[in-house]
Amino acid sequence: MNHIAIVEDDNSIAEMLSFHMKAQGYQVTHFADGEVARQNLLRESYDIVLLDIMLPNCNGLDICKELRQKNPSIPILMLTSLDGEADRVIGLELGADDYLTKPFSMRECTARVKALLRRSQLAAPVEEAIESVDEKLSIDELNLDAGSRVVCMNEVLIELTAREFDLLFYLAKNAGRVYSRSQLLDAVWGYSHDGYEHTINTHINRLRNKLKRSNGKSEFIQTVWGVGYKFYRPDEDGS
Template sequence: MVEKVLIVEDDLDIADLVRVNLHELGIQTEHLADGQSAMLHLATESYSLLLLDIMLPNVSGLDICRHVRQHHPEQAIIMLTAKDSEMDRVLGLELGADDYMTKPFSVRELQARVRAQLRKVQLLRGQIDKQAQDTYFNLGNLHIDLAGRQAKISTQVLDLTATEFELLHYLAKHPNKVFSRSHLLESVWGYHHSGYEHTVNSHINRLRAKVEHDAAAPQIIQTVWGVGYKLNALGLS
């Protein structure tokens, strides 16, 4: 199956650079230069991955990300940001972006990050298609439906993005085991790149806000200072 990526970028030189280098990987691309066109397009078309610039005419990439997450929480999204816009990058992650890249970026890194997101998309398809596989995972009062891509604590359904779901599932499969940020970045996101471990921090914080009674004093997803994070099985009893 040929993967399709939508590039929403108003800088035509950057859009051409992305398009050419994704075509080298055998990936089909489409390009739109403004946010309003992208919103209308996404109402009728689906893509394996969205590459969204933050600063767009008419509708910002952040607004598109927020809208897509509300209607298609499983959609893979990479945000493209200016090098000095740290707050935009943080907000993009808070709104549900799976990853981000700062401009200017290297071709090799672009290809690696896109491949990593597409591997996750392919894995998701494979999990859904596996009929014979046990599709349920339970740990205490945490219940994960792998085929339905749904997680619940007791009877409360958790509103998770695709990356949050994968992160929770990975931690739950290894209860009480401590993982470093770099290990989680490699195991859940599919790559390791020095300097991007705070992507894990942002997703952990968002996940805590959804699973904890008090995110400021977490009992389920805990920090082990100087090491990383673990899922405390006793917090799910």
């Protein structure tokens, strides 16, 4: 049984989330205080965290950053206010996998939770990107192993979130092909995100920071202006 941590100080929202998550068969633990949640999340093990930003005693963004440093693979779904655009972007940059804007439907929330859990548990890897859980890719100094979800560059382990790995593997497997943000959202996130294209931007930026090259070659993930992104092919360098 998956164990969900709900960190939300609005009791009506927390009760609604708890009711629907329990109805899906999940075990639920609720925290209304930010500092209490922070200490517990760093100490105990959960399968996914639904994390509000505005919390008493400890900001949800600070919790996200600290939790991501301790546990790179745990799925984090941020809960944000309608006018909290900056907070949503910061949350994604700090390592959140996805976000929901209040007010949100329980149907959409449940879909997001299920999608995040599937990817973190490898029950359903990205279908178009990973045909076999044993598949491996090697491009220049970058090596990806779908079975172990391990990424190494120059034999140094690169820690990625589950969503970052899926996005990187999808692009790398289809190196040279250009994808729009909406195509990447559909393929990697598994459902439409109308107006959520900047989710891709923040994940791409995080991947680029983690995969910086020291040999002066082009970045692994390249921007195609007006279209989207692609993963470079070695022959594009003329090498």
